[in-house]
Amino acid sequence: MLNDQEIMERVGCGQVELFDVLVNRHRSSMLRAAVSKLRNQAVAEEAVQDAFLSAFAHRHTYRSEHSFRGWLWTILLNTCRGLARRELSRIDRAGRQPEFLTSNEPCSSGDALSQLVRAEQTALLFRYLNDLPEAQADALRLRFFGELKFDEIAHVMNCSTNGAKQRVRSGLEKLSTALRRADVSSINARDISRSDRFEGDVQ
Amino acid sequence: MNCDQAFDALTDNHLRDSSELILHLDSCPRCRDMADMLDPALDLFANALGTAGEFTPSAPSENPGNEYAEAASTSEQAPLTSPRTASRPWLQQSQRRAASQRDGLRVAAFLMLIAVMMAAMVNVERAGRNDAVAISLPADCQRSTTTESSTDNVVAGCVACHLRAESLTEIQPAQRAHARQLVQRCVSCHLDMTADQYLAEQATGTSGENTTAAAFQLASCLFGRSGGTSQL
Numbered sequence: 001m002l003n004d005q006e007i008m009e010r011v012g013c014g015q016v017e018l019f020d021v022l023v024n025r026h027r028s029s030m031l032r033a034a035v036s037k038l039r040n041q042a043v044a045e046e047a048v049q050d051a052f053l054s055a056f057a058h059r060h061t062y063r064s065e066h067s068f069r070g071w072l073w074t075i076l077l078n079t080c081r082g083l084a085r086r087e088l089s090r091i092d093r094a095g096r097q098p099e100f101l102t103s104n105e106p107c108s109s110g111d112a113l114s115q116l117v118r119a120e121q122t123a124l125l126f127r128y129l130n131d132l133p134e135a136q137a138d139a140l141r142l143r144f145f146g147e148l149k150f151d152e153i154a155h156v157m158n159c160s161t162n163g164a165k166q167r168v169r170s171g172l173e174k175l176s177t178a179l180r181r182a183d184v185s186s187i188n189a190r191d192i193s194r195s196d197r198f199e200g201d202v203q
Numbered sequence: 204m205n206c207d208q209a210f211d212a213l214t215d216n217h218l219r220d221s222s223e224l225i226l227h228l229d230s231c232p233r234c235r236d237m238a239d240m241l242d243p244a245l246d247l248f249a250n251a252l253g254t255a256g257e258f259t260p261s262a263p264s265e266n267p268g269n270e271y272a273e274a275a276s277t278s279e280q281a282p283l284t285s286p287r288t289a290s291r292p293w294l295q296q297s298q299r300r301a302a303s304q305r306d307g308l309r310v311a312a313f314l315m316l317i318a319v320m321m322a323a324m325v326n327v328e329r330a331g332r333n334d335a336v337a338i339s340l341p342a343d344c345q346r347s348t349t350t351e352s353s354t355d356n357v358v359a360g361c362v363a364c365h366l367r368a369e370s371l372t373e374i375q376p377a378q379r380a381h382a383r384q385l386v387q388r389c390v391s392c393h394l395d396m397t398a399d400q401y402l403a404e405q406a407t408g409t410s411g412e413n414t415t416a417a418a419f420q421l422a423s424c425l426f427g428r429s430g431g432t433s434q435l
Contacts, residue, residue, distance in 0.1 A: 032252075122251040143214055144248045150211065168214055169237075175244035183243070 004068035012059055019059075023052055026069070030076050033145040036126040037080045037137075038087065047083050051076040070152040073142055077156065128175050136171030143168050209234045213241065216249055 002010070004025070007018045027048060034044035054075050055062075062071055129137045135157065142148045142156060153164040204212070204227045212218035213234075228235045238245075 118250060121247060125247050125251045128247075140248075144216070144252065147215075165210060169210070169241075172214070172241045172244040175247070176241055179243040179247060 005064045008059065008062050008068055009064055011056075012062070016056075019052075019056055022068075022072075026072060027052075029145045029147065030073070032122075033073075033141040034076065034080055036129050036141060036145070037077075038084055039126070039130065040087070043083055043087055044080075047076065047079045050083070051079045054079065067148075067152045067155065069146060069148055070155045073146050073148060073152075074156045077138060128178055131178070132171050132174055136167050136174070139164055139167035140171045140175075206231060206234050210237070213238055213245065216252055219245065219249070 002018075002021070004022060007022055011019050011022075030048045030051065031044060034047045035041055038044045038047060051072065055072055058075075062068065129140060132140070139153055139157065142153045143150075148156070150164045150168075151161050153168070154161045157164060157167070159167070204223045206227075209224060209227045209231070212221055212224040218224060228238055
């Protein structure tokens with residue numbers, strides 16, 4: 001199986017149909033990252049499509065000594081930033097809040113409950129990611145959604161490898177702290193609810 | 204594997220359970236602390252990314268301003284950061300052994316609990332055959348509100364049973380005070396005297412016919428039938 005660099009070399013030499021392989025290979029993870037960043041399925045799909053179109057249009061600028069994934073994700077993050085600005089100005093004009101995750105597809109698999117729980121976990125993750133500083137959230141997206149290595153993340157984010165690690169670590173620490181806090185508060189809320197019910201029973 | 208590589212592996216979904224990482228975390232308390240610290244976030248990523256195939260996001264939120272509160276809706280009964288089904292890879296061997304010992308103790312405790320429950324069920328069945336426990340208080344009984352709950356009816360059943368014991372010393376001190384209070388309420392209501400006065404009459408043998416009749420009434424009230432020797 002050809003790796004990304006080899007495919008890009010062949011695409012550059014005229015075998016443009018091979019670009020489909022790259023799209024199929026990276027689309028899902030890029031879409032996940034774009035949704036988490038843009039909070040809107042339709043805009044995220046537009047961002048991913050634009051990123052692939054842009055990568056194809058500028059395929060001659062790609063240097064095979066660099067990581068293709070790093071190059072592609074750099075394009076994606078830039079596209080997302082541009083679309084986010086556009087959406088923000090549209091929201092300002094319309095005076096409404098942005099939607100969050102607008103796709104509502106039915107569950108086709110037999111294990112619908114686990115899919116639902118997983119979808120909720122994904123939505124929860126996206127919301128917490130949006131609460132982090134952008135650099136840390138992007139570093140986490142690149143590391144976990146894009147599965148980029150730290151030197152690739154450093155290349156995309158224009159920082160050192162240690163800087164990329166520090167961003168991922170700081171982001172994870174903040175995320176864990178927030179989750180622990182939410183866990184405790186949800187347990188407390190359940191306890192209060194139970195004691196209320198108990199007192200109601202006694203009365 | 205050094206600490207730097209351990210962090211790489213820890214943040215890589217494919218290497219997070221690798222034996223090399225486990226070995227490193229077993230021997231490196233600093234990395235183990237870090238892994239524990241980052242555990243909720245790493246679990247959340249693992250759960251969210253666990254889906255195979257195409258990514259399908261969740262349904263839209265109707266209230267974007269309250270997204271964090273909404274997030275715990277369906278999985279409210281479960282912790283927000285529910286751990287993965289696999290055991291945590293960075294637990295030390297000793298911790299894993301301790302965990303398995305704890306599991307064994309839990310199983311033993313569970314079995315013991317079942318045995319106690321079965322014994323209790325047998326006792327309840329026996330008690331059901333003994334109508335002394337199943338007391339029925341008369342409708343005009345002047346019980347206070349503290350004795351009206353079903354819990355106190357159970358206690359009253361215990362009192363009725365224990366009063367038939369050889370002596371009150373067979374009753375646990377904690378229950379004895381409660382039992383005495385309950386009985387005193389019955390006595391003061393049915394006999395128009397305190398329990399001490401009743402005891403004094405019983406001891407001196409000065410109780411008259413009225414008192415004896417009232418005592419039978421009390422016994423009837425407590426035991427649900429006439430008869431039985433009160434052991435106040």
